[in-house]
Amino acid sequence: MxxxxxxxxxxxxxxxxxxxxxxxxxxxxxxxxxxxxxxxxxxxxxxxxxEKQPPMRVATKQQRAAVFKKVGKWVLIVLAVLVALLIMTKTSG
Structure with a gap:
């Protein structure tokens, strides 16, 4: 080439x-x-x-509760990691 x-x-x-x-x-x-x-x-x-527009699905109370539970778990995990990082930076500095 x-x-x-x-x-x-x-x-x-x-x-x-x-x-x-x-x-x-x-x-x-x-x-x-x-x-x-x-x-x-x-x-x-x-x-x-x-293609056709799919019908609208309405979430049930159980589905909403499951989503809130999952989001809550992720928020708590992120907060725990942030607190752990904050503690580690305070102790190392």
Missing amino acids: IVPNVITQGQYLPNILGVILFLLIATVMSSLPVEFTYLAYLKSRDKRYW
Whole structure:
């Protein structure tokens, strides 16, 4: 890849950089174009595959209580870590 650029004074350098960039993007996002193509194919074949807005779900009291309990646990964990860090900085300083 380097020798042709030296011989042709960099004439093919943009092409080589484009190929390298294309290969990099293709390896990182290889499934995205396939997914979009398949979705477009399905939508063109049958209307069942068209997106519809999902129905609104109403949370029950048990679900809300579970969420509050989980959030409360995380808040307590963060507070405990902050208190521990505060104690460690006071004792080391």
